[in-house]
Amino acid sequence: MSQAIRFDYSHARAFVQSDEWEKLAKPIFQAHEMLHKRTGPGSNYLGWIDWPVQYDRAEYTRIKRIAARIQADSDVLLIIGIGGSCLGAKAALDFLNHSFYNLLPASKRSTPEIHFVGNNISPVYLAHLMEVLEGKRVSINVISKSGTTLEPAIAFRLFRDWLEKRLGREEARKRIYVTTDKARGALRKLAECEGYETFVIPEDIGGRFSVLTPVGLLPIAVSGVDIDALLQGAADARMNYLVPDIEENPCYQYAGIRNILYGKGKQVEVVVNYEPRFRSFAEWWKQLFGESEGKDGKGLFPASAEFSADLHSLGQYIQDGVRLLFETVISVKRPAIDVRIQPEGEEVDGLHFLSGKTMNDVNQKAFAGTMLAHVDGGVPNLVVEIPEATAYYLGGLFYFFQKACGISGYLLGINPFDQPGVEAYKANMLALLGKPGYELQKAELEVRLRGK
């Protein structure tokens, strides 16, 4: 099976001694064994490893059928979810669809507009969205593994009510699709009570590893993307990244080198793209690595930058600021479209040297020039390259990073599959809101807020 992803760490090699690289072989092998033999921490959450070939075929067929129904009867699909229950779908939608998907006229897009809500607590965002939806045929896909996350729960309460007021309870029921745990949580109970169509988030797959389950697949399919190709890309990646040998496995090389760089004080990994369509992918990647590795006082801080825009804002810091960064550039070899630059007439803009070149030529040179400048400035650069921005290659990328994350977490000596730290803010918020059972905590927090 040919490697769809090219991983190039030659621009980081100068920062790594050869014995450091060699010393990694054993820990990488051990991390591989822990993942595949399910002997490491968090081993109840490894369902994603074989998911691309072991998914529920009947449910998959139903996803396609329901996606076709939503395409036929809706102007808008509203996705309600947060974190792992929205970032993967958003990553894929932005990466694979038209840059202005929602703005395309009906003559250019036969699939519904897709909007996200429940991923913040902003009343302004919510009210503005309701204005945009007025007069449109709306379907809702509410996604929550726990079924109890406050942000999507509030949004769902409001939009369910919004839909029922317009269509009546019966009609609204036919337009609400619930993706949640197969047995647990308030959302599952409600779905059963109301008779909503439901999809299952597998118990052994955590939110940030769930993009290839119904969590991502239903919204992605509604937008018209070929989900067979997406899964195939992931299934091929599963085979491609199976060898427990760092010399032969680019996914493990990525995990290994970021671990070495981290050990040398490079505490921030900046994922960089030169294509705005990668923006949401970076958000997905940030949750994947941030929640997986940031614990026990350890972990690289995952950040992102979009070049060349951010070269004009963050560029100065990256080149000359505190030397705590390394960059991972995600690059697409051939853009779907290219545009030729043809300066004409008198050379008033001084751009005749670009004559005959394309935008992609310029973008690639910006990439190469920036990479070398940053390496000279002490910022190691890693490159993850795919040939084209297609569903197949995106499926491979999702899998590449998920697996690298599992290996990387084990190299770091933490459990990459839990997120205990996320609860701290939730408990405070619920206490401050007066949830029964939190009375003591509420009183203590209020004293602190008053500054006493």
Ligand SMILES: O=P(O)(O)OC[C@H]1O[C@H](O)[C@H](O)[C@@H](O)[C@@H]1O
């Ligand atoms: O799918 P849900 O249960 O609603 O969870 C949504 C998100 O919120 C939580 O707080 C977790 O930290 C995330 O890992 C999760 O993806």
